[in-house]
Amino acid sequence: MNAEFMAALDILEKEKGINKEELIQDIESSIEQAYKKNYGNDQDFEVVFDRETGEIKLFSRWLVVSDDVLELSGSEKKLQDALEISESCHIGDVIEQEIEPKDFGRIAAQNAKQMIYQKIKEQERKRIYNEFVEHEGEIITGSIDHVERKMVYVDLGDSIGFLPLNEQIYGENYKPGERIKVYILSVRNQSKGPEIILSRRHPGFLKRLLEDEVPEIYDGIVEVESVAREAGTRSKIAVKSNDPDIDPVGACVGHKGSRIQNIIDELGNEKIDVIKYSEDPYEYITNALSPASVKEVLINTENKQAYAIVDDLQFSLAIGKEGQNVRLAVHLTGWKIDIKSTSEFKKILSEHPNFREEFSKKDEHVEKLVDEIKKEMDALLDDSAGSGKLDMDDDLFLSELNDNNE
Numbered sequence: 001m002n003a004e005f006m007a008a009l010d011i012l013e014k015e016k017g018i019n020k021e022e023l024i025q026d027i028e029s030s031i032e033q034a035y036k037k038n039y040g041n042d043q044d045f046e047v048v049f050d051r052e053t054g055e056i057k058l059f060s061r062w063l064v065v066s067d068d069v070l071e072l073s074g075s076e077k078k079l080q081d082a083l084e085i086s087e088s089c090h091i092g093d094v095i096e097q098e099i100e101p102k103d104f105g106r107i108a109a110q111n112a113k114q115m116i117y118q119k120i121k122e123q124e125r126k127r128i129y130n131e132f133v134e135h136e137g138e139i140i141t142g143s144i145d146h147v148e149r150k151m152v153y154v155d156l157g158d159s160i161g162f163l164p165l166n167e168q169i170y171g172e173n174y175k176p177g178e179r180i181k182v183y184i185l186s187v188r189n190q191s192k193g194p195e196i197i198l199s200r201r202h203p204g205f206l207k208r209l210l211e212d213e214v215p216e217i218y219d220g221i222v223e224v225e226s227v228a229r230e231a232g233t234r235s236k237i238a239v240k241s242n243d244p245d246i247d248p249v250g251a252c253v254g255h256k257g258s259r260i261q262n263i264i265d266e267l268g269n270e271k272i273d274v275i276k277y278s279e280d281p282y283e284y285i286t287n288a289l290s291p292a293s294v295k296e297v298l299i300n301t302e303n304k305q306a307y308a309i310v311d312d313l314q315f316s317l318a319i320g321k322e323g324q325n326v327r328l329a330v331h332l333t334g335w336k337i338d339i340k341s342t343s344e345f346k347k348i349l350s351e352h353p354n355f356r357e358e359f360s361k362k363d364e365h366v367e368k369l370v371d372e373i374k375k376e377m378d379a380l381l382d383d384s385a386g387s388g389k390l391d392m393d394d395d396l397f398l399s400e401l402n403d404n405n406e
Contacts, residue, residue, distance in 0.1 A: 142155050289310075
């Protein structure tokens with residue numbers, strides 16, 4: 001070891017971010033363990049690494065014991081023998097002497113090299129993990145390295161990501177060398193290095209593509225409220241605007257559909273419905289079922305159930321191929337939606353004339369209880385107005401009533 005070796009450690013610390021002092025301590029420890037393995041575990045050694053010159057020295061240490069001791073361990077030395085090493089030592093002192101065992105230089109060099117290599121690998125794994133874990137839920141562009149057993153390996157620059165079969169878009173072909181956009185689904189710290197799981201099916205992938213394509217979303221003017229996706233075939237996106245002068249759907253679609261078309265091209269012609277989000281469940285459900293035209297929506301807020309009434313000719317469109325349109329609408333809105341044609345609904349009404357009122361009303365027991373609470377509150381307020389004050393129990397009771405009403 002020499003000054004050139006120390007200079008190399010300085011470069012590693014600067015370029016790789018490896019702590020030089022920690023590395024030196026690890027080198028000392030590894031050399032000590034290697035020496036004990038080769039020359040005996042019962043001896044007490046100390047490895048000293050000169051931080052200035054890079055020189056490594058090995059010292060053997062002993063505990064000074066009485067000359068009367070009959071059996072000595074490898075780390076003990078009788079006083080008479082110890083005085084030959086240190087003339088001022090006494091019983092109970094620890095003395096040391098530099099030793100130069102055969103092949104020590106080779107052992108030191110091998111262990112230093114191995115430790116440095118190990119530290120570099122550990123530091124690289126840590127750096128890569130930290131870099132990618134910060135970008136979970138984001139899009140990254142890589143190139144396809146190879147495909148093995150339907151698993152697509154994507155070169156991300158510093159690491160290889162994995163695109164499993166269940167995260168691929170059905171029907172896509174992945175060829176080595178091809179550039180590809182992927183969604184960082186998760187990053188796991190494994191013993192062999194970070195495991196980066198990628199996706200092109202996740203709804204978040206579509207959301208991020210939209211954010212990249214629409215400046216109004218990046219600026220926070222337009223927000224993506226919900227995404228429902230069946231990758232490779234069709235998706236629905238609900239958006240809202242924080243600026244009354246900005247149409248959220250128009251902003252996402254772009255001039256002559258240019259913005260949304262770029263995303264459709266990226267997803268292999270996956271159909272995308274962009275609809276306007278609304279706090280009003282009637283309007284929201286109506287929008288979610290587009291392109292079908294909805295005549296009427298009945299809702300039960302308590303169970304989050306809805307009936308959507310459409311013309312007979314619109315029924316198939318509202319349901320969609322194999323139920324896809326209504327299924328996506330359900331995922332998008334979070335409401336359970338039942339589609340009825342006009343003729344079906346007329347038949348229901350003929351059998352149950354009060355169906356609208358019965359479906360939409362709340363639980364009768366709950367309504368009765370609310371009415372009773374309101375009457376009690378009104379009476380309490382009248383009494384309080386007469387006395388001019390409320391005691392603490394009355395005040396608490398009012399607070400509970402208000403909470404129940406809310």
